[in-house]
Ligand SMILES: Cc1ncc(COP(=O)(O)OP(=O)(O)O)c(N)n1
């Protein structure tokens with residue numbers, strides 16, 4: 001992804017470059033972001049411990065803010081080690097000012113109080129920490145920090161609840177690296193969501209893990225700056241650190257047992273199947289015995305989604321080979337069945353791939369070619385019954401986590417949306433845009449055929465296809481066109497040109 005954003009990191013300087021602001025800058029650069037740093041303290045440390053800490057004066061920190069503001073305006077600020085309460089006051093002042101300028105500013109606070117190898121780094125008072133937590137958008141402590149902040153020995157979700165009782169954070173990522181458990185589980189809690197989201201990875205055999213928390217929080221800040229949902233940002237940050245540690249593990253084996261951070265950073269994460277789950281929601285659909293049947297990719301390249309049987313008849317008559325019947329105001333069950341039956345028959349007559357939106361039970365009964373389901377339906381629909389009946393399955397997704405969730409079902413295709421603003425439907429998520437679409441497509445790496453949907457006009461068709469998707473789906477670009485026949489021909493022209501290259 002090459003959408004460059006500006007990220008500031010506020011923290012201490014570690015001369016060994018394993019942790020602190022120099023590590024953050026290395027991560028930002030590795031992920032192609034523009035990073036700036038504000039130094040709160042000069043420390044003498046390496047992966048074996050801290051030998052001294054020299055805080056910078058509050059006024060010096062204040063002037064660093066002024067100097068940086070002349071250069072840039074951040075979309076995300078990552079805060080880690082704050083040496084004392086005077087610095088916390090300066091930071092609170094500037095956060096207020098920066099938020100006035102940019103209400104979208106996102107603040108990540110990694111409450112670094114001591115080094116994991118030993119050594120106190122901060123004299124922040126409980127009140128200053130509480131004020132900072134209330135002022136940030138995401139708090140991401142490790143187990144030791146969370147236990148110190150809550151004066152509790154609990155772990156997991158209980159520890160997050162303790163944190164919430166004591167501190168007024170909007171969202172918390174509890175990093176599980178120090179939990180002592182075999183699998184490393186990071187938990188995300190958000191004030192406006194029920195339950196928690198967790199990502200698990202197996203523990204790797206790297207021993208000198210100094211700076212892993214900083215690396216993780218810096219990567220998380222990048223993914224937040226790139227407008228990924230917090231669940232995605234956590235998932236991607238976890239993949240990033242896992243990949244970096246795995247790379248280090250391999251190198252350490254061949255090059256001796258040095259600190260992991262000297263061994264390079266991995267760049268944007270590629271697909272990696274770490275386990276994730278939602279605590280109060282059926283997070284993962286049950287595993288199925290086999291993949292859903294495949295579709296004919298050549299017929300799939302242009303995919304009108306249509307709200308009536310008349311439109312379906314028209315499109316198939318014009319030679320379109322994949323359509324979806326998406327009926328949203330059907331109240332009469334008999335009529336609904338009749339429409340689905342007709343769509344199925346038309347599909348057979350024209351040798352086309354006709355998908356039925358939502359009504360999977362009727363689609364099975366009427367012997368449809370396939371069904372298209374949303375994420376909500378994924379939890380409630382009987383996927384085994386759909387598979388047993390031999391229907392194809394298409395699934396909507398709007399994020400990496402949803403993509404990974406969909407992949408577990410091994411569907412016939414995955415829809416990626418919505419790419420641009422759409423008038424057709426109220427979307428709870430933000431438009432993805434082309435850069436993210438390209439990232440999703442790379443992430444999927446041709447595991448399943450894909451279709452992009454949402455606000456795709458004739459003008460936008462070419463750049464959307466250039467992201468590598470297998471198909472484009474349209475509603476209004478066809479159904480609201482002044483001359484639908486001409487619009488269809490033009491779309492066919494763009495699609496054929498793209499796939500003939
Ligand atoms: C090809 C394609 N992609 C996405 C959707 C949206 O499906 P869903 O999330 O189930 O939302 P509704 O269509 O039910 O509003 C789709 N229909 N087709």
Ligand SMILES: Cc1ncsc1CCOP(=O)(O)O
Pocket residue numbers: 305417418421422423424425453454455456473474475476477
């Ligand atoms: C059904 C659906 N799902 C995601 S966006 C969308 C509507 C797409 O309609 P349009 O092509 O008119 O933007």
